[in-house]
Amino acid sequence: MPLTLILSRAVSAIVTLLGVMVIVFVLVRVVPGDPVAMMIAPGATEADIAALRAHYGLDLPLYRQFGVWFGQVLHGNFGTSISLKQNVLTIILERLPATIELALFALALAVAWGTFIALLSTAWRDTWVERCIDGFNSIMLAVPDFIWGLTFVLVFGVLIPLFPISGRSDPSLNQNLTTQFFIIEGLLRGRLGFIWDVLKHMIMPALTMSLPLAAVIGRVLKNTLMDVMVQDYIVLARIKGLSPSRILLQEALRNAAVPALALTGVQFTFLIGGTVITERIFSYPGIGNLAVDAVINRDLPLIQGLVITFGTLFIAVNMTIDAMTAWLNPRLRHA
Amino acid sequence: MPRDLRIVLGGGFILVLLIAALFSPWLAPFDPLEQDLLIATAPPMQEPGHLLGTDSLGRDVLSRLIYASRIALTVAFAASLIACLIGTLLGLAAGYLGGWCDMIVSRLIDIWMAFPPVLLSILLVAVLGSGLHSVIVAIAVIDWTRFARVVRAETQQQARLEYAEAATALGMGRGAILFREILPNVLPVILVLLSLEMGIAVIVEAILSYVGLSVSTDTPTWGGMIAEGRQIVHQAWWVLVFPLATLFMTVLAFNQLGDGLRQWLDPMLKR
Numbered sequence: 001m002p003l004t005l006i007l008s009r010a011v012s013a014i015v016t017l018l019g020v021m022v023i024v025f026v027l028v029r030v031v032p033g034d035p036v037a038m039m040i041a042p043g044a045t046e047a048d049i050a051a052l053r054a055h056y057g058l059d060l061p062l063y064r065q066f067g068v069w070f071g072q073v074l075h076g077n078f079g080t081s082i083s084l085k086q087n088v089l090t091i092i093l094e095r096l097p098a099t100i101e102l103a104l105f106a107l108a109l110a111v112a113w114g115t116f117i118a119l120l121s122t123a124w125r126d127t128w129v130e131r132c133i134d135g136f137n138s139i140m141l142a143v144p145d146f147i148w149g150l151t152f153v154l155v156f157g158v159l160i161p162l163f164p165i166s167g168r169s170d171p172s173l174n175q176n177l178t179t180q181f182f183i184i185e186g187l188l189r190g191r192l193g194f195i196w197d198v199l200k201h202m203i204m205p206a207l208t209m210s211l212p213l214a215a216v217i218g219r220v221l222k223n224t225l226m227d228v229m230v231q232d233y234i235v236l237a238r239i240k241g242l243s244p245s246r247i248l249l250q251e252a253l254r255n256a257a258v259p260a261l262a263l264t265g266v267q268f269t270f271l272i273g274g275t276v277i278t279e280r281i282f283s284y285p286g287i288g289n290l291a292v293d294a295v296i297n298r299d300l301p302l303i304q305g306l307v308i309t310f311g312t313l314f315i316a317v318n319m320t321i322d323a324m325t326a327w328l329n330p331r332l333r334h335a
Numbered sequence: 336m337p338r339d340l341r342i343v344l345g346g347g348f349i350l351v352l353l354i355a356a357l358f359s360p361w362l363a364p365f366d367p368l369e370q371d372l373l374i375a376t377a378p379p380m381q382e383p384g385h386l387l388g389t390d391s392l393g394r395d396v397l398s399r400l401i402y403a404s405r406i407a408l409t410v411a412f413a414a415s416l417i418a419c420l421i422g423t424l425l426g427l428a429a430g431y432l433g434g435w436c437d438m439i440v441s442r443l444i445d446i447w448m449a450f451p452p453v454l455l456s457i458l459l460v461a462v463l464g465s466g467l468h469s470v471i472v473a474i475a476v477i478d479w480t481r482f483a484r485v486v487r488a489e490t491q492q493q494a495r496l497e498y499a500e501a502a503t504a505l506g507m508g509r510g511a512i513l514f515r516e517i518l519p520n521v522l523p524v525i526l527v528l529l530s531l532e533m534g535i536a537v538i539v540e541a542i543l544s545y546v547g548l549s550v551s552t553d554t555p556t557w558g559g560m561i562a563e564g565r566q567i568v569h570q571a572w573w574v575l576v577f578p579l580a581t582l583f584m585t586v587l588a589f590n591q592l593g594d595g596l597r598q599w600l601d602p603m604l605k606r
Contacts, residue, residue, distance in 0.1 A: 019449075020450070020454075024458065027462045142586075143586070144538050146538060146541065146545070147538075147583050150575065150579050154579075157568065158572060269451055272451075273452065280545070281565065292546045292548075296546070298464075300461075303458070307454055307458060310451070
């Protein structure tokens with residue numbers, strides 16, 4: 001990837017993040033309702049309130065508040081959560097690994113499932129298999145994750161109780177861990193039973209978030225595969241006597257992957273956005289669930305920290321996908 | 336007449352909902368707020384009159400479903416219409432006037448689209464506070480770009496056609512051409528988008544009332560009922576199943592209506 005392109009992408013990412021921060025700050029400062037009023041105990045005096053105001057820097061003029069806040073954010077200091085009475089960064093870092101593991105697991109499921117249905121319907125194109133998959137796909141797209149999640153709760157949590165429907169792991173198993181990356185740490189420590197338990201907790205929320213993405217990947221990949229399958233080099237491969245499955249997997253899939261990958265990047269940010277409601281449904285202790293609580297409690301420092309965290313995640317995903325697309329696409333790589 | 340099954344079924348279901356919302360007091364068998372702890376979490380058909388059972392406070396599920404359609408449809412119509420109005424006006428202006436007007440609107444759309452909807456809604460609800468008005472404003476503020484983008488492109492295309500040129504040659508004013516000649520031709524597209532947007536608005540309202548950020552918990556909402564059902568799902572599945580199914584059907588109905596309209600209106604656009 002040419003250096004100028006990387007540089008311009010990085011600059012635009014920084015500008016976007018700055019924009020996010022300004023909007024967050026402005027929006028949160030115009031909140032009607034006094035956050036201090038929500039924290040004071042009944043019977044607090046005027047002096048107590050003023051002290052609290054000064055403690056959170058709410059007595060300064062707006063532009064000074066932004067300056068102070070911006071400097072603190074750059075140092076990773078997001079302030080103290082009003083509802084949890086803890087450092088915002090500490091809270092977020094404690095919850096973030098849960099969301100990252102869930103989102104990556106959901107992404108893996110979506111890519112696997114999307115690729116599988118695309119290959120299946122390309123291999124059996126113009127038959128009932130393709131029509132079935134198309135029909136199923138349009139249902140997956142039309143139904144939002146909120147409804148999927150609750151349907152899974154009903155079907156696999158209650159009707160056929162296969163999986164747990166809340167939490168991240170069995171409390172008796174997640175003892176003596178140093179990090180919150182349960183899967184990674186479980187692997188390093190070789191605690192397979194623990195990993196299995198975590199995966200069991202993750203499967204339903206991950207499935208909920210992955211279905212719409214799987215449908216999109218499936219559809220786009222199928223369309224590009226169909227286009228690729230009539231290209232000359234595929235015909236040549238067929239004349240050379242390569243088996244159909246080998247042509248599909250080795251020749252076609254590699255060339256059809258690029259457009260699907262670019263789309264996956266965009267859609268993955270939607271998936272991360274979907275963690276908010278999905279984690280809520282499954283009482284999963286990630287930053288999405290935390291964000292809902294923060295909004296309910298109108299915990300401004302926490303909301304600010306979370307929005308910046310989400311913004312950073314979105315930008316990181318986009319940049320990773322850009323880099324991967326460039327790496328996979330020789331025309332961009334040598335540009 | 337549209338003979339498309341999707342329009343008939345989708346539109347029909349929405350009509351039924353509309354009737355339920357308008358005539359709730361006459362259609363609902365019970366007061367949706369009336370508690371009767373003696374018959375709490377009664378399964379469907381067990382207690383006389385309680386067709387779909389009762390919730391943990393003994394309130395009638397069917398009556399609450401019927402009353403909750405009022406909130407759902409209010410949000411669906413109000414939020415979508417506001418989003419549609421903002422988006423259409425900006426889209427028309429950008430598409431027809433071009434120049435700096437187009438530049439500003441396009442830039443605005445780009446910025447909006449770069450901001451993930453979830454973040455924006457978290458922020459907006461945090462700022463506006465919970466409640467029906469906030470939900471409507473939040474949806475409208477987030478989703479106007481859906482209209483603006485499409486209307487802008489469509490207007491640009493229409494403005495290049497012969498009839499628009501003919502109207503200019505006849506000496507019609509720009510405003511008159513835009514609203515009397517071009518707008519009627521863009522209207523079918525707007526209608527399709529409006530139907531799809533209503534489906535989105537219903538879901539967003541359900542999600543916000545699920546997490547307790549919509550109307551106060553006294554007012555029955557599908558999202559609120561679903562949240563309660565989720566809590567007691569192991570004891571009383573019906574409290575979750577019926578509002579969830581209704582929500583699903585409603586979203587599907589708006590979707591199908593939109594898709595059906597798109598196909599039905601398309602040849603008229605081409606002609």
